[in-house]
Amino acid sequence: METKPPIPLAVLVGIQTPDVDDIAHEASLAELGRLVKTLGYAVVGTVSQKREGTGAALLLGSGKLAELAALTGGTGVVTSMAPPPKSKARQRFEGAAEGAAPAEADPDAARRPEFVIVDHELSPSQIRNLERATGAQVLDRTGVIVEIFHRHANTREARLQVEMARLKYVAPRLRETSGGGGRQQGPGAGESTLALDRRKIRDRLAELKTQLDAVQRDGDQRRSARRDQLRVALVGYTNAGKSSLMRALTGSQVLVEDKLFATLDTTVRILQPETRPRILVSDTVGFIKQLPHDLVASFRSTLAEALEASLLLFVVDASDPTYESQLEVTRGVLREIGADTVPSRLVLNKMDRLDPAARAALRDKHPDAIMLSAHTPADVSALRDTLIAFFEAEMVEDTLVLPYAKQGLIGEIYESARVLSEDHDETGRVLKVRALPAAITRLKRSLAAR
Structure with missing residues (x-):
């Protein structure tokens, strides 16, 4: 019987700077824990410290570093990467010890945490110093997010985007091997291993x-x-319930999982029951605090769905105590790509998890918000009516004349507009329609083309 490999163990590390209050700090560490869980690791400890900033070479003070090293089995000090010189007496001693019976392995040491996950972006030197002090592999928040994106990308476009972001993250963190990184032979001769890898x-x-x-x-x-x-x-923080809402609105079998970044690929489906003209609904990649800039840049086409939408629905997990900061993260990313001018509505999701008092408080605070649960059909139906009403307010009525020689365009007209009445004269079909002004302009241009 094949045995499963043990689940990797990890310790979380957080630095609370003066501009971050206790609630935000705890929420950030809890979110990091969920990110680590999404990677498939188990969190077995947390080390947190209040400091003025995150620029110190070892990030932590000596006391907290010793506490972290005790968990991981490290020395707590930054040792040299070069092997220590050995005296002749030491060499003779180690030679004699080779024939001795090996000591029994400590079973607890075998299950010490293999990873230290830091809730901040680290410089390459900080990562190296922490690894040498703890004896564990160190990942910063950016590295965890990049790795999750790497595992969850499904379409070719998403895989290409994530690989680019991953390489941009890895490149400055490459290091020479402890053996010294000799010169290459053959093609690229004269380059060190590090230079060759970077090329x-x-x-x-x-x-x-x-x-x-x-x-x-x-x-x-x-x-x-x-x-x-x-x-x-649909835009919003990761795990806010966008995919559940997408499934409820469109009847599509999009992936719905209670984990961060379950959706990386944009999905576009038709609002159901279908309207005339059709309303398309797109589910976009979720945002998160400190989303790496290279990932924002590489997911240009995914975010373009938000930039080119007629309406943005900011989906928020109303049951999360930090929902306001999450909403600000979403708005910040959309500002970065220029989508902050697109009309939008706030959707407070997961209202079924709140008691009446909490719901009333949210209603007072956000009187214009759409409050719902994606799992309640009546709420979803009301949202559908709201979407239809929004577009109805933008539509105008006009008359189109479809020549008999261009009857092949009838399908395009019915798809782009609602046909209110239809008549015939000597020139062709006379259609009274209701649609967006831009759609009517395009249809008239198609009808007039020779």
Whole structure:
């Protein structure tokens, strides 16, 4: 019988700076714990310290570093990477010890945490120092998020985007091996191993960019074809319930999991029951505090769904005590890509988890918000009516004349507009329609083209 490998163990490390209060600090560490759980690791301890900043070479003070090292089995001091010189007496002693019976392994030491996860972005030197002091592999918050994205990317576009972000993260953190990093022989002779690895990363990034540009051109063409359609984009913090709401609104079998970053690929579906004209709903990648800039940049096409939408629904987990800071993170990322000018509505989700007093307090604080549970059909139906009413307010009525020689365009008209009445005269079909002004302009241009 094949045995499963043991679950990796991890210790969380957090630094509370003067500008962060206790509630925000605890919430950030709890979120980091969920990120680590998403990676498949088990959190077995937490070390936290109040400091003026995160720029110290070892991040932690000596006392907290010793506490962390006790958990991981490290020395608590930064040892040299070079092997220590040995005296002749030491060499003779170690030679004699080789014939002795090996000491029994400490079973507790075998299950000491293999990872130290830090709730901040670390410099390469900070990572190296912490690893030498703790004897464990060190990952910062950015590294954890990049690794989760790497594991969850499904489409070709997402995989290319994540690999680029991952290489950009890894490149400055490459280091020489403890053996000294000798020179290469053959092609690239004269380069150190480190320089060769960095050159390979640069070449791979150029190759990935070429592939991604081709994929994104196809995506841009698909979005361009939907430009005059009614589009709603669900945006918000990761695990706010966007995919559950997407499934409820469209009847699609999109992935719904209670974990961070379950959705990385944009999904576009038709609002159900279907309307005329159709309303498209897109589910986008979730945001998170300190989302690495390279990931924001690389997911340009995913975020373009929000930029080009007719309406943004800011989906918020109302049961989370830090929902306001999460909402600000979402708005900040959208400002970064220029989507803050798109019309939007606030959706307070997971209201079924709150008691009446908490619901009343939220209603007073956000009187214009849409309050619902994605698992309550009546709430979802009310949201659908709200979306239809929003687009109805933007529509105008007009008359289109479809020549008999262009009857092939009838499908496009019915897809882009609601046909209120239909008549015939000597020139063709006379259609009274209701649609967005841009859609009517495009249809008239198609009808007038020779």
